[in-house]
Amino acid sequence: EIVLTQSPGTLSLSPGERATLSCRASQSVSSTYLAWYQQKPGQAPRLLIYGASSRATGIPDRFSGSGSGTDFTLTISRLDPEDFAVFYCQHYGSSWTFGQGTKVEIK
Amino acid sequence: QLQLQESGPGLVKPSETLSLTCSVSGGSISSSSYYWGWIRQPPGKGLEWIGSIYYSGSTYYNPSLKSRVTISVDTSMNQFSLKLSSVTAADTAVYYCARASWSSGYLDSWGQGTLVTVSS
Numbered sequence: 001e002i003v004l005t006q007s008p009g010t011l012s013l014s015p016g017e018r019a020t021l022s023c024r025a026s027q028s029v030s031s032t033y034l035a036w037y038q039q040k041p042g043q044a045p046r047l048l049i050y051g052a053s054s055r056a057t058g059i060p061d062r063f064s065g066s067g068s069g070t071d072f073t074l075t076i077s078r079l080d081p082e083d084f085a086v087f088y089c090q091h092y093g094s095s096w097t098f099g100q101g102t103k104v105e106i107k
Numbered sequence: 108q109l110q111l112q113e114s115g116p117g118l119v120k121p122s123e124t125l126s127l128t129c130s131v132s133g134g135s136i137s138s139s140s141y142y143w144g145w146i147r148q149p150p151g152k153g154l155e156w157i158g159s160i161y162y163s164g165s166t167y168y169n170p171s172l173k174s175r176v177t178i179s180v181d182t183s184m185n186q187f188s189l190k191l192s193s194v195t196a197a198d199t200a201v202y203y204c205a206r207a208s209w210s211s212g213y214l215d216s217w218g219q220g221t222l223v224t225v226s227s
Contacts, residue, residue: 001170035213037154044203044220045154050213088154092212095169096144096156 002026002091004099012107019076021102023089028069033092036065036074039101040085048087049074079104109134111204111218119198119225125191129204129218136185137162142207144214145178145189147200155200159207160187194225 003026013019023034031052037045047056049065052072062077076083084106089099115127129143136143144159158168160178168176172191180187191198202223206216 033212035211037214039154044205044217045214046217047213047215050208050211050215056213056215090154090212090214092207095167096146096159096207096212096214098154098156101153 001095002029002093002097004089004091004097006087006089006099006102008102009100010103010105012105013079014107015079015081017079019074019079019083019104021074021076021087021104023067023072023074023099025070025072025091029091029093031068031072034065034067034072035090035092037088037090038083038085039088045088076104081106109206109216111206111216113202113204113218113221115221115223117222117224119194119223120227121195121225122193125189125194125198125202125223125225127189127202127204127221127223128186129188130184130186131206132185134206136180136187137182140209142167142209142212143180143187144205144207146203146205146214147198148203148220149197149200157189157191157202161209196225199223199225 007022034052036049039045053065142159145157175192177190201220203220204218205214
């Protein structure tokens with residue numbers, strides 16, 4: 001079973017700064033099956049990135065995904081006040097697996 | 108626009124069976140392009156996949172929950188359901204239903220979620 005480990009646990013940044021979130025898989029995975037989600041308090045998760053680097057419909061281009069093998073990254077180029085939330089990576093293989101999440105909070 | 112809506116009791120007693128239904132509108136549950144799944148989130152914690160079903164009825168369950176989970180689909184009603192047996196307080200969570208891409212597994216549409224509390 002694939003285990004996804006996200007780091008850091010919490011990222012404290014100011015609006016306008018760049019956010020870099022990491023997702024590491026316990027073994028090499030296909031980038032086709034790696035996705036990222038954003039979750040705000042009281043809301044369902046929202047798909048941001050699929051296939052490691054493709055933005056979902058309606059997602060601003062300040063969000064980008066990259067990586068391959070065991071190391072994947074979600075980058076938010078310039079944080080907007082509405083971007084502060086918890087972010088999860090997810091892998092689809094023989095089952096669906098989520099990372100434990102990274103909280104991006106206002107510094 | 109696809110919409111998913113969870114429904115079911117918000118309070119379940121320990122040792123009983125949790126039952127939820129997800130009603131799908133704005134799209135067909137019989138599409139060959141998607142799985143339909145359940146994910147839960149205990150208060151203040153992360154996301155846990157429970158299981159998924161294909162329109163044909165093929166099911167896929169989280170190994171850690173497999174012995175207690177049953178997911179079924181009703182294509183005539185355009186809905187799918189979750190049953191989780193022998194619940195304990197550890198099963199208290201917000202339960203989400205979602206649609207997953209058959210080819211890549213990403214979850215592109217989610218219900219709003221429903222809180223289920225296990226308590227006597």
